Amino acid sequence: xxxxxxxxxxxxxxxxxxxxxxxxxxxxxxxxxxxxxxxxxxxxxxxxxxxxxxxxxxxxxxxxxxxxxxxxxxxxxxxxxxxxxxxxxxxxxxxxxxxxxxxxxxxxxxxxxxxxxxxxxxxxxxxxxxxxxxxxxxxxxxxxxxxxxxxxxxxxxxxxxxxxxxxxxxxxxxxxxxxxxxxxxxxxxxxxxxxxxxxxxxxxxxxxxxxxxxxxxxxxxxxxxxxxxxxxxxxxxxxxxxxxxxxxxxxxxxxxxxxxxxxxxxxxxxxxxxxxxxxxxxxxxxxxxxxxxxxxxxxxxxxxxxxxxxxxxxxxxxxxxxxxxxxxxxxxxxxxxxxxxxxxxxxxxxxxxxxxxxxxxxxxxxxxxxxxxxxxxxxxxxxxxxxxxxxxxxxxxxxxxxxxxxxxxxxxxxxxxxxxxxxxxxxxxxxxxxxxxxxxxxxxxxxxxxxxxxxxxxxxxxxxxxxxxxxxxxxxxxxxxxxxxxxxxxxxxxxxxxxxxxxxx
Numbered sequence: 001x002x003x004x005x006x007x008x009x010x011x012x013x014x015x016x017x018x019x020x021x022x023x024x025x026x027x028x029x030x031x032x033x034x035x036x037x038x039x040x041x042x043x044x045x046x047x048x049x050x051x052x053x054x055x056x057x058x059x060x061x062x063x064x065x066x067x068x069x070x071x072x073x074x075x076x077x078x079x080x081x082x083x084x085x086x087x088x089x090x091x092x093x094x095x096x097x098x099x100x101x102x103x104x105x106x107x108x109x110x111x112x113x114x115x116x117x118x119x120x121x122x123x124x125x126x127x128x129x130x131x132x133x134x135x136x137x138x139x140x141x142x143x144x145x146x147x148x149x150x151x152x153x154x155x156x157x158x159x160x161x162x163x164x165x166x167x168x169x170x171x172x173x174x175x176x177x178x179x180x181x182x183x184x185x186x187x188x189x190x191x192x193x194x195x196x197x198x199x200x201x202x203x204x205x206x207x208x209x210x211x212x213x214x215x216x217x218x219x220x221x222x223x224x225x226x227x228x229x230x231x232x233x234x235x236x237x238x239x240x241x242x243x244x245x246x247x248x249x250x251x252x253x254x255x256x257x258x259x260x261x262x263x264x265x266x267x268x269x270x271x272x273x274x275x276x277x278x279x280x281x282x283x284x285x286x287x288x289x290x291x292x293x294x295x296x297x298x299x300x301x302x303x304x305x306x307x308x309x310x311x312x313x314x315x316x317x318x319x320x321x322x323x324x325x326x327x328x329x330x331x332x333x334x335x336x337x338x339x340x341x342x343x344x345x346x347x348x349x350x351x352x353x354x355x356x357x358x359x360x361x362x363x364x365x366x367x368x369x370x371x372x373x374x375x376x377x378x379x380x381x382x383x384x385x386x387x388x389x390x391x392x393x394x395x396x397x398x399x400x401x402x403x404x405x406x407x408x409x410x411x412x413x414x415x416x417x418x419x420x421x422x423x424x425x426x427x428x429x430x431x432x433x434x435x436x437x438x439x440x441x442x443x444x445x446x447x448x449x450x451x452x453x454x455x456x457x458x459x460x461x462x463x464x465x466x467x468x469x470x471x472x473x474x475x476x477x478x479x480x481x482x483x484x485x486x487x488x489x490x491x492x493x494x495x496x497x498x499x500x501x502x503x504x505x
Contacts, residue, residue, distance in 0.1 A: 054202070058450060061198040062443065065190045069183075069433060072190070075250045076182050077425025080258065084175040086418045089168045096161055165274045172414040172421075174265045177290065178258045179424040180370040180432065185253070187436055188363055189246060189311050192353050195449040196346060197239055202450075238342045240327065245312060245347070247325045253310035264293035277407035280384050284375055284403075291371070295364065302364055303357045311354055312347065353449060362445045369435045374420060383408055383416045 009016070159167070268289045272278070296302040313321050353359055380386045384406055424432050436442070 065194050068190050076254045084171045086171045093164050172417045174262045176417045176421045178261045181257050182254050184366040191446045195446050199450050242346045244325045244327050247321050248313045249311050256310055264290045274410050276410050279407045280403040303360045308354045362441050365439045366436045369439055370432050373432050373435045378420050383413045
């Protein structure tokens, strides 16, 4: 029996060997395939979790931008309202009217209001242009100062009524427009600053993963302040100094903006009289003329407009900003005449972004949204009393004729502008900021800033050799409530990334 079995095995050893080999190979292949599938599932799961966490972090970063703007805006608003005290000019005009009323035996019982200021026949004559010997009206920022104490008869103002009305018109329009420009610039600057720092924090996690000897997932937690081993996100002092440069816009830049806007407003609105009747279309045209003088009349001029001097100080004034904001004090100022390399890179990249055509494009869209909120919504509803839809938006289709035919006195428009200046700067919730942030291209711009130029930052610290081995995930951005991904390849620049971002449906 055993001999017959041995003979059978010898006779069939080749087929048996082949069969065993096939079975073994099949088992090995199946185990390999199963392991590869398992690895692929784990990798896909890790990538999905990392992308979702990154998306949430990006969205949180944009919310932080909103809160930061709301926290910083009151500083600039206070400075602008103090420099252009429209209410004080209104009070002086009311004093003149009250003085005439007292002489006629009439007392005023209501609070001063621009819209309620009526012009009698005698007052209209007093509004005729002054003779050549009359001193020209100063700028609204230099309006008369101290309110008089209560007396039986108010003292006479130092200016004529016509001069006060001219100051009032220029001050009311300039103040509202300046606040819109300041809000738009602050929104853009905050998006750039926080997204650059957010990118640095994310980059620190990626570099840590690339240089780590053990397998780990990308950490998306913000451990900037307590993890000294991280290269990019751990420099708390650099981040603090960098964010401090918003001080320039809040305390210096707004003044340059105000002068630029005031010059345009005087050119466009200087010929108007308080007795003029203005239609909605006429005021909209005047607003566009002001914007052309401030921003540029053509698309090419707007692309070349320089806003850097309003947002960041000259290099020789950088230490002054740090000192005024309390970052540098006394001896530390003398020992820090040169900015750290990391801070210098952040400031240089910020300046490049501000001077880019993409910045000018998005900034123009933010201004469109801000002026639309002021003119198409607030003025149309409160000054011209156009009918509105339930959502508050003014109905445009059947009111086109009204927009050109219905007219109101200029003081009524100035009254709305005076009130809206406080809403723009101190409104809570801030409708103007909400309308600006609803611009789709703003979040696209933030996504490009968040996801571009990472390779240059890594190269500056000599870590490209390890960092290039990392597969960089795609960066998130929200468009009209839908999630989308912007893939920015390492070799592409800001402009090409921006073109792909805005072209994405």
